[in-house]
Amino acid sequence: MRSDNRLPGWAAALIGLVTGAVAVGVSLPAAGLVKASAFPVVAVGDAAVDLAPAGLKDFAIRTFGENDKPVLLAGILAVMAALAVAVGVFAARDLRYGLAGLAAFGAVGVAAVLTRPGAGPADVIPTVAGVAAGAIALRALLRRASAARPDDARPEEIRSDDARPEKTRPGDAHPKETGLGDARPEETGPPVMRAGRDRYAVNRRGLLTGVLGGAAVAGVSGLAGRALTSRSEVSAARAGLVLPRPAAPAEPIPAGADLRIRGLTPFVTPGRDFYRVDTAIVVPQVDPRDWTLRIGGMVDRPVELTLADLLKRPLVEADVTLCCVSNPVGGPYAGNARWLGARLADVLRDAGVRSGADMLLSTSADGWTCGTPLDVVLDGREALLAVAMNGEALPVDHGFPVRQVVPGLYGYVSATKWVTEIKVTRFDRDTAYWTTRGWAEKGPVKTQSRIDLPRDGARVPPGRTVIAGVAWAQHRGVDAVEVRIDGGSWRRARLAEAPTADTWRQWVVDDWDAVRGRHTIEVRATDATGHTQTAQRAPVMPDGATGLHTVTVTVA
Ligand SMILES: Nc1nc2c(c(=O)[nH]1)N[C@H]1C(S)=C(S)[C@@H](COP(=O)(O)O)O[C@H]1N2
Numbered sequence: 001m002r003s004d005n006r007l008p009g010w011a012a013a014l015i016g017l018v019t020g021a022v023a024v025g026v027s028l029p030a031a032g033l034v035k036a037s038a039f040p041v042v043a044v045g046d047a048a049v050d051l052a053p054a055g056l057k058d059f060a061i062r063t064f065g066e067n068d069k070p071v072l073l074a075g076i077l078a079v080m081a082a083l084a085v086a087v088g089v090f091a092a093r094d095l096r097y098g099l100a101g102l103a104a105f106g107a108v109g110v111a112a113v114l115t116r117p118g119a120g121p122a123d124v125i126p127t128v129a130g131v132a133a134g135a136i137a138l139r140a141l142l143r144r145a146s147a148a149r150p151d152d153a154r155p156e157e158i159r160s161d162d163a164r165p166e167k168t169r170p171g172d173a174h175p176k177e178t179g180l181g182d183a184r185p186e187e188t189g190p191p192v193m194r195a196g197r198d199r200y201a202v203n204r205r206g207l208l209t210g211v212l213g214g215a216a217v218a219g220v221s222g223l224a225g226r227a228l229t230s231r232s233e234v235s236a237a238r239a240g241l242v243l244p245r246p247a248a249p250a251e252p253i254p255a256g257a258d259l260r261i262r263g264l265t266p267f268v269t270p271g272r273d274f275y276r277v278d279t280a281i282v283v284p285q286v287d288p289r290d291w292t293l294r295i296g297g298m299v300d301r302p303v304e305l306t307l308a309d310l311l312k313r314p315l316v317e318a319d320v321t322l323c324c325v326s327n328p329v330g331g332p333y334a335g336n337a338r339w340l341g342a343r344l345a346d347v348l349r350d351a352g353v354r355s356g357a358d359m360l361l362s363t364s365a366d367g368w369t370c371g372t373p374l375d376v377v378l379d380g381r382e383a384l385l386a387v388a389m390n391g392e393a394l395p396v397d398h399g400f401p402v403r404q405v406v407p408g409l410y411g412y413v414s415a416t417k418w419v420t421e422i423k424v425t426r427f428d429r430d431t432a433y434w435t436t437r438g439w440a441e442k443g444p445v446k447t448q449s450r451i452d453l454p455r456d457g458a459r460v461p462p463g464r465t466v467i468a469g470v471a472w473a474q475h476r477g478v479d480a481v482e483v484r485i486d487g488g489s490w491r492r493a494r495l496a497e498a499p500t501a502d503t504w505r506q507w508v509v510d511d512w513d514a515v516r517g518r519h520t521i522e523v524r525a526t527d528a529t530g531h532t533q534t535a536q537r538a539p540v541m542p543d544g545a546t547g548l549h550t551v552t553v554t555v556a
Pocket residue numbers: 274275276277278279280322323324325335364365366368397398399410411412415416417418
């Protein structure tokens with residue numbers, strides 16, 4: 001169906017965009033019915049995350065922080081919009097080109113969807129439905145926009161700026177066949193607009209109603225899709241989960257753990273403020289009734305636990321500070337919570353770990369993998385299969401229903417969220433998600449300290465000024481924090497209490513007499529092994545940043 005480029009570019013572009021919107025809109029409720037990860041836009045995003053070079057991801061985390069995913073999705077939508085415009089422009093030349101473009105679009109979506117972990121054939125349904133709806137929309141829009149016969153209007157009605165459809169009387173039309181398109185006598189439409197030279201023509205009313213119709217279809221199905229995808233039985237199940245009492249409760253958090261200084265990071269991080277780092281664009285929705293954890297590999301008795309099985313075990317409460325290897329010096333990717341869970345070591349002992357194993361390869365519901373040093377998990381620390389955070393079932397973002405928590409290791413080698421499988425194996429046989437991308441195999445947390453107050457770049461009045469922050473060296477414990485101003489001598493900060501060596505510690509210097517001018521403040525921590533943080537700067541890649549957090553303030 002050649003249309004001889006009768007549509008001006010803007011109309012073709014608009015048609016392309018509406019086509020794209022219809023395709024995406026229709027695929028969403030289909031994904032709501034099949035499964036959220038079968039939504040092609042998200043699948044393409046997830047695939048892009050997995051395929052992106054580690055350096056780029058690191059850059060994204062550093063640059064966009066926790067907004068890296070919205071930024072990625074916005075980027076994908078922008079690329080899709082550009083491709084949709086191209087589909088419209090090509091379709092205006094020849095519908096077949098546009099359909100081929102749509103099909104190519106769909107092929108990328110299908111490829112992305114099918115390569116997602118746990119994908120089945122049904123997962124292509126949303127993409128196929130979207131592409132089919134897009135094809136129908138494209139055809140209909142082109143027809144509407146160009147169906148009016150360019151030659152059935154009298155020349156004086158053809159103006160570039162003013163269409164007056166009401167003047168058209170069917171009887172006045174004198175169609176002449178010029179070969180320009182498929183004008184059929186039974187179609188009575190408004191006169192056609194010709195922009196500029198007579199080469200382009202568009203039926204504005206047809207285009208407008210078509211666009212509105214397309215937008216309505218996209219909007220309604222998009223809303224229906226949202227309702228379907230967020231109709232989360234998982235959040236209902238989460239709300240209904242009854243947490244057993246811990247067999248080994250933690251002591252109440254000592255009053256002295258939180259200095260209660262305004263602007264200082266609180267000792268316990270509420271779930272909603274807890275940093276989030278993962279590769280999932282849409283977090284896995286794991287129904288606790290279907291969840292199981294399989295433990296296999298180098299074990300005598302492979303086991304499969306249900307959530308009920310796990311909750312029957314004696315549960316332990318532990319305060320543990322988690323942090324991310326991608327946290328730059330002074331950065332925000334650390335949080336502290338009270339976790340409740342089963343001891344991973346006990347579960348492994350029941351399975352019978354064979355000699356020679358040195359690594360746990362854990363896998364999450366979305367296929368992410370993590371390699372954890374086995375000796376660390378078995379050395380008596382509170383390495384947990386956690387089901388709760390701060391007295392509540394894990395938030396979905398933080399791994400509901402079950403995640404790993406291992407004090408002293410960065411999250412990428414220990415803290416698998418939505419964990420469904422643990423394989424006992426060896427470092428020389430298996431690799432995990434981030435280690436195949438250049439990050440270190442073992443990720444012990446480096447001793448770190450951060451200045452929260454005053455903020456970098458702050459203006460503060462002269463006089464007594466509080467300097468405060470947090471420091472961490474999980475499982476070793478923080479023994480000392482020192483602060484120095486303008487490169488002077490180090491002065492000891494007062495440390496808040498810490499219930500165990502597994503959490504961060506608040507610290508404060510409250511006797512700084514700030515005088516006018518610009519000042520730099522540096523901090524360093526010493527852990528209980530006697531190791532003092534190095535001033536030597538290292539990037540986050542491959543095993544965590546080093547260097548001293550430094551802030552500059554103006555006293556005026
Ligand atoms: N399934 C899954 N678990 C994961 C990750 C992930 O990408 N997928 N990221 C890990 C990393 S790098 C970190 S730092 C912690 C962060 O946990 P949080 O998001 O609960 O703070 O989760 C870990 N667990």
